[in-house]
Amino acid sequence: MAITRDALPELTAVGARDDLRDRSLGRQLRRYGPIVIGVLMALTMVVVAAAAPLLAPLSPSAQYADAVLKGPGAQDRHVLGTDEFGRDVFSRIIWGARISLQVGLASVIFAFALGVPLGIVAGMQGGRVETAVMRCADMLMAFPTLLLALIIVTALGGSLVNEILAIGVALTPNFVRLARSLALTIREQDYILAARALGGGQLRIMARHVFPNALYALVVVATLYIATAIRTEAGLSFLGLGIPPPTPSWGNILSEGRQYIKCCPWITTFSGLAIMLAVLAFNLVGDALRDLLDPRLRGE
Amino acid sequence: MINYVLRRVLVAVPMLLGAMSIVFFAMRVLPGDPCVAMMGDQATTEALADCTKNLGLNRPLAVQYVDYLWRSVQFDFGNSLRQGYPVSEYISRMFPHTLVLVLAAAVVAALVGVPIGIFSALNRRNPLIDYPLRIFALLGLSMPVFWLGILLLIVFSLRLDLFPLIGGGDLDGAIAMIRSGEVFTQPRDFLAAVADVLHHLALPALALGFTLAATVSRLSRSAMLEVISQDYIRTARAKGHHERAVVYKHALRNMMVPLLTIIGLFVAIALTGTVLTETVFTRPGLGKMLVDAIGARDYPLAQGAITVFTVIIITVNLVVDMLYAVVDPRITYR
Numbered sequence: 001m002a003i004t005r006d007a008l009p010e011l012t013a014v015g016a017r018d019d020l021r022d023r024s025l026g027r028q029l030r031r032y033g034p035i036v037i038g039v040l041m042a043l044t045m046v047v048v049a050a051a052a053p054l055l056a057p058l059s060p061s062a063q064y065a066d067a068v069l070k071g072p073g074a075q076d077r078h079v080l081g082t083d084e085f086g087r088d089v090f091s092r093i094i095w096g097a098r099i100s101l102q103v104g105l106a107s108v109i110f111a112f113a114l115g116v117p118l119g120i121v122a123g124m125q126g127g128r129v130e131t132a133v134m135r136c137a138d139m140l141m142a143f144p145t146l147l148l149a150l151i152i153v154t155a156l157g158g159s160l161v162n163e164i165l166a167i168g169v170a171l172t173p174n175f176v177r178l179a180r181s182l183a184l185t186i187r188e189q190d191y192i193l194a195a196r197a198l199g200g201g202q203l204r205i206m207a208r209h210v211f212p213n214a215l216y217a218l219v220v221v222a223t224l225y226i227a228t229a230i231r232t233e234a235g236l237s238f239l240g241l242g243i244p245p246p247t248p249s250w251g252n253i254l255s256e257g258r259q260y261i262k263c264c265p266w267i268t269t270f271s272g273l274a275i276m277l278a279v280l281a282f283n284l285v286g287d288a289l290r291d292l293l294d295p296r297l298r299g300e
Numbered sequence: 301m302i303n304y305v306l307r308r309v310l311v312a313v314p315m316l317l318g319a320m321s322i323v324f325f326a327m328r329v330l331p332g333d334p335c336v337a338m339m340g341d342q343a344t345t346e347a348l349a350d351c352t353k354n355l356g357l358n359r360p361l362a363v364q365y366v367d368y369l370w371r372s373v374q375f376d377f378g379n380s381l382r383q384g385y386p387v388s389e390y391i392s393r394m395f396p397h398t399l400v401l402v403l404a405a406a407v408v409a410a411l412v413g414v415p416i417g418i419f420s421a422l423n424r425r426n427p428l429i430d431y432p433l434r435i436f437a438l439l440g441l442s443m444p445v446f447w448l449g450i451l452l453l454i455v456f457s458l459r460l461d462l463f464p465l466i467g468g469g470d471l472d473g474a475i476a477m478i479r480s481g482e483v484f485t486q487p488r489d490f491l492a493a494v495a496d497v498l499h500h501l502a503l504p505a506l507a508l509g510f511t512l513a514a515t516v517s518r519l520s521r522s523a524m525l526e527v528i529s530q531d532y533i534r535t536a537r538a539k540g541h542h543e544r545a546v547v548y549k550h551a552l553r554n555m556m557v558p559l560l561t562i563i564g565l566f567v568a569i570a571l572t573g574t575v576l577t578e579t580v581f582t583r584p585g586l587g588k589m590l591v592d593a594i595g596a597r598d599y600p601l602a603q604g605a606i607t608v609f610t611v612i613i614i615t616v617n618l619v620v621d622m623l624y625a626v627v628d629p630r631i632t633y634r
Contacts, residue, residue: 143319146575
């Protein structure tokens with residue numbers, strides 16, 4: 001059957017509709033794909049860390065004398081091989097997720113809880129308070145995160161709490177600066193003026209109006225800093241300044257395995273891969289959230 | 301402009317002072333007695349008392365603090381507890397190793413990161429190009445430099461035997477030849493020393509450069525996106541300029557201004573990276589010196605290294621701020 005001229009617009013319209021649906025699907029995928037992947041990866045990490053005793057096939061500290069430095073699959077019970085003490089690498093990596101996640105989340109919560117109120121107060125109050133807070137933040141920001149965390153953890157000694165504290169303090173100035181800049185923008189808004197006109201006190205305005213309005217951007221950045229915290233923890237442990245062995249953390253598994261890269265590269269390969277995937281997960285979530293917020297970077 | 305420079309320097313001084321104070325007090329609360337670390341557990345009480353007196357640790361903290369600041373200004377950080385040599389001498393010896401690593405990594409990062417960032421921004425509507433490039437950047441950003449270093453060592457040093465496993469090459473020899481003028485009388489030896497340095501530098505520079513390239517590509521991408529949304533780019537296109545001319549003549553030049561401001565950030569990341577990179581590749585340098593000093597509780601050495609790191613970062617940020625004012629004439633500072 002020949003297609004008549006009259007039938008064409010209808011066909012075109014149907015085609016266009018399909019095309020539009022495809023494009024819209026493609027756009028949705030592009031827009032939400034990374035965040036879905038990132039959230040799934042991060043959730044997997046949380047589940048693995050929480051259920052480590054159930055998921056790890058063996059104890060992370062159990063030493064198998066018959067399986068020292070065995071490669072992946074060499075023995076059925078050691079899927080990712082064993083280390084120099086015959087400990088199961090897979091189980092140690094699963095338990096290591098706990099440390100990484102604990103340090104990652106706790107240090108960011110610490111930095112958030114300390115930095116955000118300071119930043120908001122500095123931004124809202126201005127004057128000497130602002131100068132004092134910001135100069136302190138600038139001073140700390142002169143040190144890169146790892147270097148500052150390294151100084152603090154060296155002074156305090158390597159332990160889980162000290163590591164959280166060290167990384168938390170090192171991240172705090174970032175939150176101070178961001179919260180202050182957000183507060184500076186928000187304080188000029190009409191609703192702040194309205195809140196003042198209604199007799200709202202400074203503290204109430206900060207808590208009920210400035211903080212909730214800054215929260216979205218702060219959470220996005222906090223997600224990205226979880227990735228930084230996990231990477232910094234791994235770096236500290238790799239340098240031998242983090243949680244001391246035999247407690248498994250991805251950084252110290254990698255550091256211990258470094259001496260055996262010639263014969264047994266699987267120890268460093270798998271522990272490093274775990275670090276990378278964890279950092280990638282939180283980077284993906286943070287990035288995707290930021291892209292959704294900032295239309296200029298969306299590329300559409 | 302001069303006012304701005306002066307004000308910026310005046311702001312940098314207390315910042316530097318504060319940062320140095322943090323270093324000083326952090327080192328004072330280090331667990332363990334430095335004299336015990338230096339002389340061992342077997343040292344007698346008299347010997348320990350002598351050592352404490354010689355190091356000036358029996359003086360009030362405030363006096364020690366002022367002394368530390370005054371001596372730091374003169375680049376005198378005392379002697380290393382372990383080796384006995386002046387810390388400043390150590391730093392002078394290690395600094396060139398770290399400098400060449402940072403420079404080589406910067407070259408790798410710029411050559412890889414900037415084109416990727418620009419290409420990704422210009423093709424942001426083409427997911428087949430933009431997405432793989434963004435994934436590359438994300439992977440680079442998520443990959444710890446010490447892990448990438450180990451992977452490179454496994455493949456290129458252990459499996460393929462193409463690069464050395466440890467060391468920094470004969471950089472000291474090359475520097476000595478430049479100083480003595482032997483570079484002109486024995487050019488062949490000098491070139492051999494340089495080749496040795498480059499041979500040792502390749503993998504560390506790649507490892508550090510790749511992780512930096514990820515940051516550079518992301519920043520270049522956003523800088524480019526920012527620039528191509530400007531009115532003058534639309535004007536250039538409206539005038540009928542070829543897209544290539546628009547990119548190279550208008551966008552690229554203007555993109556360099558925001559990119560310049562990230563040099564400070566870049567130096568901070570690179571210096572942190574050297575701590576890990578030098579440790580992985582067992583390369584001499586300030587970073588490895590710092591880690592070793594902390595491990596050995598050699599706090600004058602650690603203090604010296606951290607102070608130098610901090611001074612470098614603050615100075616670079618200061619210079620970048622000034623360059624920013626020079627490069628972009630639209631910016632005026634009140």
